[in-house]
Amino acid sequence: xxxxxxxxxxxxxxxxxxxxxxxxxxxxxxxxxxxxxxxxxxxxxxxxxxxxxxxxxxxxxxxxxxxxxxxxxxxxxxxxxxxxxxxxxxxxxxxxxxxxxxxxxxxxxxxxxxxxxxxxxxxxxxxxxxxxxxxxxxxxxxxxxxxxxxxxxxxxxxxxxxxxxxxxxxxxxxxxxxxxxxxxxxxxxxxxxxxxxxxxxxxxxxxxxxxxxxxxxxxxxxxxxxxxxxxxxxxxxxxxxxxxxxxxxxx
Amino acid sequence: xxxxxxxxxxxxxxxxxxxxxxxxxxxxxxxxxxxxxxxxxxxxxxxxxxxxxxxxxxxxxxxxxxxxxxxxxxxxxxxxxxxxxxxxxxxxxxxxxxxxxxxxxxxxxxxxxxxxxxxxxxxxxxxxxxxxxxxxxxxxxxxxxxxxxxxxxxxxxxxxxxxxxxxxxxxxxxxxxxxxxxxxxxxxxxxxxxxxxxxxxxxxxxxxxxxxxxxxxxxxxxxxxxxxxxxxxxxxxxxxxxxxxxxxxxxxxxxxxxxxxxxxxxxxxxxxxxxxxxxxxxxxxxxxxxxxxxxxxxxxxxxxxxxxxxxxxxxxxxxxxxxxxxxxxxxxxxxxxxxxxxxxxxxxxxxxxxxxxxxxxxxxxxxxxxxxxxxxxxxxxxxxxxxxxxxxxxxxxxxxxxxxxxxxxxxxxxxxxxxxxxxxxxxxxxxxxxxxxxxxxxxxxxxxxxxxxxxxxxxxxxxxxxxxxxxxxxxxxxxxxxxxxxxxxxxxxxxxxxxxxxxxxxxxxxxxxxxxxxxxxxxxxxxxxxxxxxxxxxxxxxxxxxxxxxxxxxxxxxxxxxxxxxxxxxxxxxxxxxxxxxxxxxxxxxxxxxxxxx
Numbered sequence: 001x002x003x004x005x006x007x008x009x010x011x012x013x014x015x016x017x018x019x020x021x022x023x024x025x026x027x028x029x030x031x032x033x034x035x036x037x038x039x040x041x042x043x044x045x046x047x048x049x050x051x052x053x054x055x056x057x058x059x060x061x062x063x064x065x066x067x068x069x070x071x072x073x074x075x076x077x078x079x080x081x082x083x084x085x086x087x088x089x090x091x092x093x094x095x096x097x098x099x100x101x102x103x104x105x106x107x108x109x110x111x112x113x114x115x116x117x118x119x120x121x122x123x124x125x126x127x128x129x130x131x132x133x134x135x136x137x138x139x140x141x142x143x144x145x146x147x148x149x150x151x152x153x154x155x156x157x158x159x160x161x162x163x164x165x166x167x168x169x170x171x172x173x174x175x176x177x178x179x180x181x182x183x184x185x186x187x188x189x190x191x192x193x194x195x196x197x198x199x200x201x202x203x204x205x206x207x208x209x210x211x212x213x214x215x216x217x218x219x220x221x222x223x224x225x226x227x228x229x230x231x232x233x234x235x236x237x238x239x240x241x242x243x244x245x246x247x248x249x250x251x
Numbered sequence: 252x253x254x255x256x257x258x259x260x261x262x263x264x265x266x267x268x269x270x271x272x273x274x275x276x277x278x279x280x281x282x283x284x285x286x287x288x289x290x291x292x293x294x295x296x297x298x299x300x301x302x303x304x305x306x307x308x309x310x311x312x313x314x315x316x317x318x319x320x321x322x323x324x325x326x327x328x329x330x331x332x333x334x335x336x337x338x339x340x341x342x343x344x345x346x347x348x349x350x351x352x353x354x355x356x357x358x359x360x361x362x363x364x365x366x367x368x369x370x371x372x373x374x375x376x377x378x379x380x381x382x383x384x385x386x387x388x389x390x391x392x393x394x395x396x397x398x399x400x401x402x403x404x405x406x407x408x409x410x411x412x413x414x415x416x417x418x419x420x421x422x423x424x425x426x427x428x429x430x431x432x433x434x435x436x437x438x439x440x441x442x443x444x445x446x447x448x449x450x451x452x453x454x455x456x457x458x459x460x461x462x463x464x465x466x467x468x469x470x471x472x473x474x475x476x477x478x479x480x481x482x483x484x485x486x487x488x489x490x491x492x493x494x495x496x497x498x499x500x501x502x503x504x505x506x507x508x509x510x511x512x513x514x515x516x517x518x519x520x521x522x523x524x525x526x527x528x529x530x531x532x533x534x535x536x537x538x539x540x541x542x543x544x545x546x547x548x549x550x551x552x553x554x555x556x557x558x559x560x561x562x563x564x565x566x567x568x569x570x571x572x573x574x575x576x577x578x579x580x581x582x583x584x585x586x587x588x589x590x591x592x593x594x595x596x597x598x599x600x601x602x603x604x605x606x607x608x609x610x611x612x613x614x615x616x617x618x619x620x621x622x623x624x625x626x627x628x629x630x631x632x633x634x635x636x637x638x639x640x641x642x643x644x645x646x647x648x649x650x651x652x653x654x655x656x657x658x659x660x661x662x663x664x665x666x667x668x669x670x671x672x673x674x675x676x677x678x679x680x681x682x683x684x685x686x687x688x689x690x691x692x693x694x695x696x697x698x699x700x701x702x703x704x705x706x707x708x709x710x711x712x713x714x715x716x717x718x719x720x721x722x723x724x725x726x727x728x729x730x731x732x733x734x735x736x737x738x739x740x741x742x743x744x745x746x747x748x749x750x751x752x753x754x755x756x757x758x759x760x761x762x763x764x765x766x767x768x769x770x771x772x773x774x775x776x777x778x779x780x781x782x783x784x785x786x787x788x789x790x791x792x793x794x795x796x797x798x799x800x801x802x803x804x805x806x807x808x809x810x811x812x813x814x815x816x817x818x819x820x821x822x823x824x825x826x827x828x829x830x831x832x833x834x835x836x837x838x839x840x841x842x843x844x845x846x847x848x849x
Contacts, residue, residue: 053627083658180733191509
C-alpha cells in the first residue's frame with residue numbers, strides 16, 4: 001500500500017534521506033517552540049486585558065523586559081547553533097569522493113538527468129549544440145569522447161544508501177530543484193553550476209518539483225526520483241549503458 | 252470623506268443643501284486639490300492611490316484563490332485562467348500590495364496627514380517636492396496597471412523579477428512590453444519614494460516645534476523616521492538595479508546574464524559574463540528593508556494607541572526608540588536570508604542567518620513592551636485599540652515563524668513553499684493592514700471630522716481577525732506538506748508529484764473560502780466610511796475624543812491658522828494619572844498632576 005503523502009500534526013511528507021531525520025527533529029522542535037510561545041504570548045495578552053490590578057505599582061524593567069529578552073536570546077542562540085551544525089554538515093564540505101555523480105539540468109519546463117557512463121566522466125556541453133529533436137537536449141559535444149557514453153534520462157534513478165552528488169545547471173532561466181521527501185532544495189542558475197549532495201535511504205518514488213518561478217509552465221516542471229535497492233539499480237544502470245553503447249554503435 | 256481646500260478652512264462650512272451640487276463643487280475644486288502642495292491634500296491623494304491599489308490587489312488575489320482551488324472555474328466575461336495569467340496575477344498582486352499599499356499608505360499617506368501635526372509644525376519641509384512625489388506615484392500606478400492591457404499582458408516572474416526570466420520577451424508572455432512597463436513603473440516609484448523620504452527626514456530633523464526633543468517624539472514619528480532612512484538606502488539601490496536590468500534587456504549588456512543563454516530555442520549572446528545572483532543581491536538589499544518600511548510606522552502607532560487606551564506610559568520608551576532604530580539597522584544586513592538555496596556561499600548563509608535571528612531580539616522587546624503596557628490596565632476596547640491589539644497578535648503569530656525561516660537548514664525545506672507565504676502575509680500584509688485600519692479609526696476624527704461607528708468598527712475588526720487567521724494559518728500546513736508557491740495548478744499531472752500536490756487541495760479550498768470571507772469582512776469598513784460621510788461633523792469642542800496626548804490632537808493642529816502662536820511641547824507623550832481620567836497632553840503648559848521626571 002502506498003504511504004499517504006503527508007502525515008503527523010505538522011503535515012510533513014515522509015523523510016527518506018539520511019540527513020532527513022535530524023532535520024525533521026530540529027524542524028519539529030522549532031515548530032513546537034513557536035506554538036508554545038504563540039500560546040503563551042496570547043495568554044498574557046488576553047489576561048492582561050481582562051484583569052485589573054488594584055494598586056498600580058511601578059514596573060521593574062529588568063524583570064519584564066530584560067530577563068525574558070535574555071531567556072529568548074539564549075533560546076534562539078541554541079536553535080541557531082543547532083541549525084548551523086546541521087547546515088555545516090550538509091553544505092560546508094562537498095560530497096564524499098566516492099559519491100555517485102549525476103548532473104541535473106533544468107530548462108523550461110523539464111528536468112534532464114545525466115549519468116557519466118562507464119568512463120565516470122561527463123562530456124563537454126555546448127548550448128549551440130542543443131537539439132531536443134535530435135535527441136541531444138543537453139548539447140553534448142559529439143567530438144568529446146567523454147560524452148559518448150553519457151546517459152541522459154528524464155527520471156532520476158538512484159541507489160539506496162549511497163551518497164549522490166548532484167551538479168545543478170540551468171540552460172535558460174533560474175529553476176529551483178527540490179525533492180521534499182529528501183529534504184533538499186537548491187536553485188539551478190544559468191551560467192554557473194551548483195552542487196547538492198544527499199543519501200537516499202528508502203526505496204520508492206518521490207516528487208521532484210521546481211520551486212523557483214520559471215515561466216508559464218512552472219507548475220508542471222515536475223519529475224520523479226526513483227530510489228532502487230542497490231542491486232536493482234546496478235541492473236538498471238547496466239541496461240542503460242548497454243542501450244547507450246548500442247545507440248552510438250549505429251552510424 | 253471631505254478634503255479641506257485651503258489651510259484654515261473648516262471642511263464642512265457651506266456644505267450644499269442639495270447633493271446634486273457636490274459633483275459641481277468637486278469639478279470646481281478638483282484642479283486646486285490635485286495641484287495643491289498642501290501636505291494634507293497630498294496625504295489624502297496618497298491614500299486614494301492606496302485605496303485603488305488595495306481594492307485592485309485584493310480582487311486579483313481573489314481570482315488567484317478561486318483558480319487554485321477550482322482550476323476549471325471560469326472568470327465571468329473572461330473564461331478560464333491560463334497559467335501565464337495566474338502568474339501575471341501573482342506579480343501584480345505582489346507589486347500593488349508591496350509598493351502601492353504597504354509603502355504608500357503608512358509612510359506617505361498617514362505620514363503626510365499626521366506627521367507635521369505631531370511635530371507641531373504647519374507644513375512639510377519641501378511642499379513642491381512632496382507634490383512631485385505624489386504625481387510620480389500616481390503615474391507609476393497608471394503605468395503598472397497598463398501592463399495588463401498590452402500584448403502579452405503583465406509580467407509573470409513575480410514581484411521579485413528574477414532574470415533571465417525578466418530579461419527577455421522570449422522567456423514567456425508578459426516579459427516583453429509588460430515587463431518594460433513594470434520596470435518603468437517601479438523606477439518612477441523608487442524616485443517618488445526617495446523624494447518623499449528626503450522630505451520626511453528633513454521635516455523631522457528641522458521642523459520640530461519648540462520643546463519637542465528627540466526623546467519626546469511619539470513612537471509613530473520614530474517609525475516614520477526609521478522607515479524614511481531605510482527608503483532612501485533601499486530604493487536608490489533598487490533604482491540602480493532596474494536601470495541595469497533595463498540595459499540587459501535592450502542594450503545587450505550582461506550585468507545579470509551569463510555570456511550565453513538558451514531561451515525558447517534561441518541562443519542569446521551577451522557582452523560580458525554576468526550572474527543572475529547579482530540581481531538577487533541588489534533586489535533583496537532593497538526587498539528586505541522594504542518590509543520594515545511597511546511595518547515600522549504600524550509598530551510605532553500600535554505602541555502609541557495601546558498606551559493611550561491603557562492610559563499608561565509606553566513601557567520602556569527609550570528602549571522602544573532604540574529597538575525601532577535597531578530593527579531598521581539590522582534590516583539592511585539580512586538580505587541574504589532570501590538566498591540560502593539560491594547559490595549563495597554556505598558560509599554567507601550562516602552569517603545572514605545570525606543577523607536575521609538577531610532581529611528577533613528587538614522585535615521581541617517590542618512585544619514585551621506592548622504586553623507590559625496593557626497588563627492589568629483594563630483598556631478601553633475601542634475599535635482603534637482592537638486593531639492595535641490585533642496588530643500585536645498578528646505580529647506575534649507571523650513573527651514566530653521568522654526565526655524558523657532564518658535557519659538555513661530549515662529554509663532549505665521551507666523556502667518558496669506556502670509556509671513562507673503564510674509568514675509574510677501574517678507579519679507584513681495582515682499586521683500592516685491592521686496598522687492601517689488602526690490609523691484610520693484612530694485618526695478619523697482628525698481626517699474626516701467624524702468619529703467612525705464603533706459597532707460597525709467592532710464587527711469589522713472581529714470578522715477581519717477571524718478571516719485573516721482562517722486564511723493564513725492553514726497555509727503553514729500546506730507549506731509544511733511542501734506545496735510550492737507560484738503553482739497555477741495542483742491537479743492534472745501524474746506521478747508522485749501529483750499525489751503530493753493534490754493532498755493540499757482540501758486545505759487550499761478552505762483557504763479560498765476564508766479569503767472570500769476576509770474580503771466580505773471589509774464591507775462594514777466601507778459602509779462605515781460612507782455613513783460617516785453622511786453624518787454631520789463632530790462638535791469642534793470634542794476635538795480630542797480619545798483623550799490623547801500627542802500633538803496632532805491639539806486644538807487646530809491639523810488646520811493651523813497662519814496667525815496662530817507657534818506650538819510648544821512641554822513633555823513627552825502618554826502622561827496619564829493612575830486612574831486614567833486626567834492626562835497631560837504634550838501641548839498643555841499645565842501639569843494636571845505630578846508627572847515623574849523624564
